[in-house]
Amino acid sequence: MRISDLVKDPDLNIRLRVTGGEGLLDRPITWCAPTEHMDPTPFLSVNALVLTNGMGLNVRDYRIWDAYVERLISIPVAGLVFGLGAAHRELPAGLIQACEAHGLPLLELPPDVPFLLVMRHVDLVIASERHAEMRAGWELADECTRLAADGHSLAGVLERVAHAVKARVAVVDHNSFELLSAGAAGAETARSTLRLPSGDSHRFQLIIEGINSSVVLQPILGPVAAVIAMQLSYTLGSRSPLHSREAARFIEALYEGAGAPSAPLRRYAVETGFEPDGEWGAVLIGGAEQEAPAKLRAVAWRARVGLQDSYGTVRFMEESGLTTLLVQQPAGSVELIDAVQRFFTDAPELSVVVSESGSLSELSLALQLARRQVGRPGVRRAPVADLAGIVRGLPSQGLLGMSHRLLAPLAADSSGALRDTLDAYLRHSGSSREICNELFIHRNTLSYRLRKIEELLHIDLSDGEVRATCLLALSIVGAGS
Template sequence: MRLHDLTALPGVDLRLRVPGPPERLNRPIAWCAPTEHMDPSPFLSVNALVLTSGMGLNVRDYRIWDAYVERLVDVPVAGLVFSTGSAHRELPEGLLRACEHHGLPLFELPPDIPFVLVMRQVEQSLAAERYDELRRGWDLADECTRLATEGRSLHSVLAKVAETIRARVAVLDESGFELVYAGTAPAASARSTLRLPSGGARSFRLQVQGVGSDVLLQPLLGPVGAVLAVQLSYTLGSRSPMHSREAARFMDALYEERPAPTAVLERLAAETGFDPAAPWGALLLHRIGGIDRFTLRALAWRARVRLEDSFETVRFLEEPDLTTLLVQSPLGEAPLLDVARSLFPNTDELSIVVAESGEMDELPLSLKVARRQIGPPGVLSAPAVDLTAIVQGLPSAGLTAMARKLLAPLGPNDSNGALLPTFRSYLRHAGSTRAVCEELYIHRNTLSYRLRRIEQALGLDLTDGEALATCALALRLLEEPTHH
């Protein structure tokens, strides 16, 4: 019930004498507070409707009336109802002036209308409103429960809440970090926060922006808070499929130096809830700046919650400084790279790498390629393949022996051990004379001399692209510990 509803109460005949600012008449009434104290503020609470006949204020000094109204405004009360007849035949001039000065709405009650009638009418209206809010709250909770049992994401359930109360709602963790939000509200609008029930060590809150008073929010959002808490716990908790032992086993197997056979990976993927035959997407989050591991975890939580809104299946693996998220079955047309950029518009302290694989056979190598791209801040897409991935995909003892034989002449023919490091630098810098000389701290003439010796020892023409690629592959094979 709002202040402006008082003039419409049947059989009461309340007259608005001082309206105050326009927004004050829209203030909610929490309860009725009849009082004759000169200073009733210790007995009042926010949005009380004060009813008085002014028996303790039979004074003419304006300063006393001004101090009285100032104390009411400081509470702040919703408004003041003044009954004329018993102590004052008409509204005191000092009271009118004070209410106008402080912007406190003032209503005049005729002498033949008792306070109890006003209180009864107001309490009946408040009771009806509270019942309606509770009913709406349970209806909303039932609808959100239905969405959750259908497997809808936390963001989808939150969007239903935002749509119902026409506000912006967000779930915050214990540090105030916003995990997921839905709806819109003006930037300068009021915020109210409700604690979500939680039986674990973590605590979460529901922040509502765009609804001015939490008096109505508690009965409306109290029931749905339990639904959100359960779904949040399921999404982020250790028993969620996203964070299950099966998911950890599968992703650990993908990161092994020697990946398990494809049949084993397919079985682990199916146990985790993936479709082994469907395309894959991966998102790697790595902290590189001053953020601590708790902030990284909060960012990863938010990514997991939001990714559920874009992909049917989301699983993750947490390491001390890195979180890997695997996704399948997109629910929209947006590519994973675009989804990642929308999730992380500000990435100064994060390195985020996106990778995609068409089939299970390439997924382990694709993840390792993505892992090697971690470093620069921002969101970037991993290349389809790099040289290390090609080498890792060729586990052949015979090929390693052939590579050792190809490069063997650089050993006996090199008295000071400089030819092999020079050749390695030359291949790494794609034949850039300046880059090689800067790395090795040698003169251009020295480099030319060494390259001639390398050509003679290997019997190769270093201007031949195929020969250079063969040597680069041979060097990488010998450097890979898995092929020693």
Template sequence: MRISDLVADIGLDVRLRVAGGEGRLNRPIAWCAPTEHMDPRPFLSVNALVLTNGMGLNVRDFRIWDAYVERLMDVPVSALAFGLGAAHRELPAGLLQACEAHGLPLLELPPEVPFVLVMQHVEQVIAAERFEELRQGWELADDCTRLAADGRSLAEVLGRVADAVNARVAVIDQDGFELVAAGSAHGGTARTTLRLPSGAADQFRLSIEGIGADLVLQPILGPVAAVIGMQLSYTLGSRSPLHSREAARFMEALYVDRGDPDVPLRRFALESGFDPGAEWSAVLIGGTADVAPARLRAVAWRARVGLQGVYGTVRFMEEAGLTSLLLQRREGPAGLLATVREFFRDAPEISVVVAESGSLGELPLTLQLARRQVGTPGVHQAPPADLAGIVQGLPSQGLVAMCRRLLAPLTADGAGALLETLEAYLRHSGSAPKICAELFIHRNTLSYRMRKIEELLQLDLADGEVRATCTLALGIVGAANLTGAAG
């Protein structure tokens, strides 16, 4: 209820004598406060409608009226309603002048309009408004509960809330990072937050931006905050479809798979909610030593919750310093790299790698390739293939044995220095300064070791095909060793 509503009610015969400052008549009335004190501030709160007969203010000095009105504006109250008849036959000129000077709305109550009538009217209107706000709040909560029960994403639920309050609504974490948002700030830049019910470890809030000044948030958004909190906990929790036991088992199998037909990837994919025959996308989110784990986790949460609104199926696996997301679209691939970049626009220090896979058989190698690209800050597209990925895709045990036999002379003494030198030589394309710097050896030592390697292998490393063969052999043996360690 506003001052303008009270003035417009013809049944009360309330007369507006001073309109006050700009927009003052639209100020809400929180309650009625009858008082005859010279300084009523200890008994008032913001937006109270002060009712007085002026019994303690039967004075002619303008300065006293001015000080009285100034004290009311300090609260500030919504308006002053002055009752005639008991102590004053007409409004004191000093009071009129003071209200004009300070911009306080002044209402005149004729003798036949008792305070109790005004108080009852205001209380009835406020009660009706509060009931309507509560009704809207519970209807909104019911709508959002149905959306969540139907499997709609958190972004879609927030969209319904944003429509209800005509504002931009976002879920933010304890660090102020947005996990997901919906709507637009139509009503301006005013922003407020409500705490979402959640565990002590995860303090989330609902941010409302551009809210209209005439909207009371708590009654409308209080009930739905519980729904959003529950869905957020479900979305990010260990029992949600995004992070179920089946999904964790599937992704772990993908990371250890080296083309082993005994790994039932197709069954794991079905149990996790994926279509084994569809195309796949992956997003790997990692940080450097300079990125705090809490920061990395918060940004990864924001990305995976946001992607859930775009993709039909989203699953993830968390490790120390790395979050792996596995995705399948509802309707064909479209602009994943650009979509992901939006989620990390304010986090340039995070390393994000986006990869695509055409089949389930290709997916383990795609994930391994993407994992090797993590480390450089920014959002990057993984290449379709690299040498290590090609090597890992060669499952032949005979080939592994052949490569081990080729390299065996370099480890005959058990030290492994020659094998380490060959790896550095191939990695740095024969650059002596880089090899010596990496191995902390003198150039003469490097020359001796390279002659020894060529003698033992009976190969000429000046030949490009020989260098390629040695590179592949090292990669195949390394991949086989990793497989053995994983087993």
């Protein structure tokens, strides 16, 4: 119900005297407020239609009329209906002047039309409109419920909602990061917000761009907000993957690869939407076992959506407690780690490792290296290389055979104690205290085992090159097993 609807109704015979500002005749009327108070503002609410005979305002001083209209505009009300009759035979000039000055729509009601007729008409129209809005809202909620039940994604549900309200609709988290959107706002810049009924730990809102009235939107989107909240909760808490099959196949192949980009790996990259010969970036997001899966998923989703603003291609794969993001085609000179930092300011407990690679062959090894770094909280850059990565990049079967032969004499000890001792000795750079603490042995036992190892392998562990060779051999055998 709008002011323009009242003017167009021939039965009411209402005359429009002041149009107000641009578009004010289309302001919705929420209810009728008959009043004779000089200051009715304590009894009014936004978009009320004020009806008065001006009994308490039979004055000629323009300043009184100006103050009266200024108080109505402060609410603001939808308009003012002034009834002619015993108190005023015609509209006061001061009232007309004040309404024109403040941009308040002013309507003149003839003496033979009672306020009751206007109020009854407005109430009937508003009730009919609210019934239609509520019906449309529940029908939309019912349709979206069926879409969700049939397996449609949250994006599909938002598309239907955006189409229904003819505006842009977006879901944002409590830090105003946009997780998902649909539709277009067009030329409108108005923005409204509806809170989604979600838990305190994961507060989400529905942003509507193109409509500036949550009062109008509530009957239509109120019911469907619950559907969106439920689907959002399921999406972020479900064990079912959000990633595409192509992205999962490609990233799994990268984790299993040894460095050389095979023909299938290049094909997987193309099918996933990447340029095989381009440069790459990777972001690994992990959480501790006690970390809420919904929060991990929500923050990872936020990072994925946010990175799409800076990178042409973003793909991801979910695992239990770990999400891997791959990006390509960087925009500008911003480093990936700088672009990533802002998405995790409210989640310092998560472990985020950022890695960059110049080629597909390097990407596989770099991705595996980054995965080994996940665990410590905070955002950090992965090392360029580590021993395990270098070893995995040596696909020589001959080298594997040589390493097995070098360590074979240690198999004489069926308990594996000698091999464990050599491994601990090399990892702890010969520190007796750390080796003994790890293996729970006495220093004398350690000395005995080290002499035995030197005798069996015919080596001198005091030689740095020999120690490096043994460390590589152990790594190669471990990688090949």
